[in-house]
Amino acid sequence: MPARRAHLAPQSSHGELAEALAALRTEFSVPEAFPAAALSEAAETAAPEVEFDLRDVPFVTLDPPGSRDLDQAFSIERAGSGWVVRYAIADVAAFVRPESALDLAARDRGQTLYLPDGTVPLHPRVLSEGRASLLPGADRTAYVWTVRLDDAGAVTGCDVRRARVRSRAQLDYPSAQRDIDRGTAAAPLALLPEVGRARAEQERLRGGASLNMPEEQITETPSGYHIERRFPLPVEEWNAQLSLLVGIAAGEMMLAAGVGVLRTMPAPSTEALGAFRTRVAALGEPWPAGLSYGDYLRSLDPASVRTPAVMQAAAALFRGADYAAFDGTPPAETRQAAIAAPYAHVTAPLRRLVDRWGLILCAAICADTAVPEWARASLPQLPELMRASNQRAAQIGSAALDRVEAALVAERIGERFTAVVIEVRGERARVQLVEPPVTAQCPAAGAAAGTTIEVRVVGADIRTGTIQLELA
Structure with a gap:
């Protein structure tokens, strides 16, 4: 753990x-x-x-x-x-x-x-x-x-x-x-x-x-x-x-x-479950046939860099509480x-x-x-x-x-960080810095969910809580 x-x-x-x-x-x-x-x-x-x-x-x-x-x-x-x-x-x-x-x-x-x-x-x-x-x-x-x-x-x-x-x-x-x-x-x-x-x-x-x-x-x-x-x-x-x-x-x-x-x-639709299977397979964590959804999640390694992306996809399945x-x-x-x-x-x-x-x-x-x-x-x-x-x-x-x-990186403008790609939507990627574990968005530019990339902090506004990243 x-x-x-x-x-x-x-x-x-x-x-x-x-x-x-x-x-x-x-x-x-x-x-x-x-x-x-x-x-x-x-x-x-x-x-x-x-x-x-x-x-x-x-x-x-x-x-x-x-x-x-x-x-x-x-x-x-x-x-x-x-x-x-x-x-x-x-x-x-x-x-x-x-x-x-x-x-x-x-x-x-x-x-x-x-x-x-x-x-x-x-x-x-x-x-x-x-x-x-x-x-x-x-x-x-x-x-x-x-x-x-x-x-x-x-x-x-x-x-x-x-x-x-x-x-x-x-x-x-x-x-x-x-x-x-x-x-x-x-x-x-x-x-x-x-x-x-x-x-x-x-x-x-x-x-x-x-x-x-x-x-x-x-x-x-x-x-x-x-x-x-x-x-x-x-x-x-x-x-x-x-x-x-x-x-x-x-x-x-x-x-x-x-x-x-x-x-x-509500339960996720058949289409949503199918999309989840496709997504986690692309992440390198395929959901084996015959294994229940819950057992699949319980089998994930918390220390893996791919797990945050899988969990993000799983959280998106259950909406509408x-x-x-x-x-x-x-x-x-x-x-x-x-x-x-x-x-x-x-x-x-x-x-x-x-x-x-x-x-x-x-x-x-x-x-x-x-x-x-x-x-x-x-x-x-x-x-x-x-x-x-x-x-x-x-x-x-x-x-x-x-x-x-934003305060954690406000004095580190220009520095490079390793980040895990959590999800990609269109031209934007949601990433989490490995250290400190800050979550923000950056240009996708071919990045794939579940992979690690290098980013640079180019701006941070504590008042609004906004962070600007670019690919390094």
């Missing part, structure tokens, strides 16, 4: 870059302060009493280091030859009254935004990083999913209900991976690799494919802005399988009940094609608006009680709210990365 690598923008450009990144908040109309009434509600609304007490269950959280908005906690135990997975999800609905100032502010935001100079939370921090967060040692109400798995990781039973829980520990990915690798991981972390691998195999059998693209992270430190690209650790992928497990269960539950909001994505709300007749598209199953967002209510509705609906379905009328009436609004929020988040992320990348 490629090592985590950090690249620092030159100190001389720090001020200009800081200004360019701060301007994103104005450029994309990022909401800043919450209304006073929303802050008051977040700090003072009392959580309801719940019937079930699961504080004896050894839940733990697993997140990036330093996280405070802890949406999920898990516990795993063996049950015969299979497992019982309990997945506790923060009870945001306990603090957010329908149509209240806090609810309206969250609907306006849609999701937590991640900017290089700080996050813009979906809910006030007193709630998202305090009263509703599943912090260790704190009593919390949560939506607890209990999912029973057989020895192959297939679901044999599932339910969700509100309960009181208490997380035992706050784990982070690097230390959790070290403990697993050393064989010193305690329960329930010790069982996560077993369940994660079993669920990954279930994904393979369904025909799903996790792309596992390298992550790009921008962080601010006293020495300047860093950009990091890395592949997820195995423990992150196993943990993600728990979230997918619950999301699939929620999607199937909503479809069976005839009410809900799904995260959908959307939300589909329904009450009665299910939507025309009910599956998330990359997951190869019905799927709903329910595992991150502190950071994503739609999850609050999904949890409320699923809890009502399992309890065989009526879905709250306010939730049913507002379902049709959710897809558009989430589309707008996702669009703003994607635009901010892309613009921020462009500006940091």
Whole structure:
């Protein structure tokens, strides 16, 4: 697995870059302060009493280091030859009254935004990083999913209900991976690799494919802005399988009940798959006949210079992700094609608006009680709210990365760099410099995707995030 690598923008450009990144908040109309009434509600609304007490269950959280908005906690135990997975999800609905100032502010935001100079939370921090967060040692109400798995990781039973829980520990990915690798991981972390691998195999059998693209992270430190690209650790992928497990269960539950909001994505067409086969063959990474799409992607070498181009082509296959709300007749598209199953967002209510509705609906379905009328009436609004929020988040992320990348090469005008050609469209090629790993465009001039070329930086504007390259 490629090592985590950090690249620092030159100190001389720090001020200009800081200004360019701060301007994103104005450029994309990022909401800043919450209304006073929303802050008051977040700090003072009392959580309801719940019937079930699961504080004896050894839940733990697993997140990036330093996280405070802890949406999920898990516990795993063996049950015969299979497992019982309990997945506790923060009870945001306990603090957010329908149509209240806090609810309206969250609907306006849609999701937590991640900017290089700080996050813009979906809910006030007193709630998202305090009263509703599943912090260790704190009593919390949560939506607890209990999912029973057989020895192959297939679901044999599932339910969700509100309960009181208490997380035992706050784990982070690097230390959790070290403990697993050393064989010193305690329960329930010790069982996560077993369940994660079993669920990954279930994904393979369904025909799903996790792309596992390298992550790009921008962080601010006293020495300047860093950009990091890395592949997820195995423990992150196993943990993600728990979230997918619950999301699939929620999607199937909503479809069976005839009410809900799904995260959908259409399957690629036969023509698109054919074009993908042709493209990857030209890249020198042919997709063998008889090998599934997911198995093909899993067979790629992350260290190969051709892999980024293949992954770029794969990402282009799955487009059109959307939300589909329904009450009665299910939507025309009910599956998330990359997951190869019905799927709903329910595992991150502190950071994503739609999850609050999904949890409320699923809890009502399992309890065989009526879905709250306010939730049913507002379902049709959710897809558009989430589309707008996702669009703003994607635009901010892309613009921020462009500006940091421009800062990385701003003082290297005229220098030559080796670059990997990711894709070619007409007369332009999209390339990634090998060091630092900056992505930009240059004239194609016969360049082929999956090959390496030499380019020269001829311009970089930090303010706009534009980089000009020419073939060397």
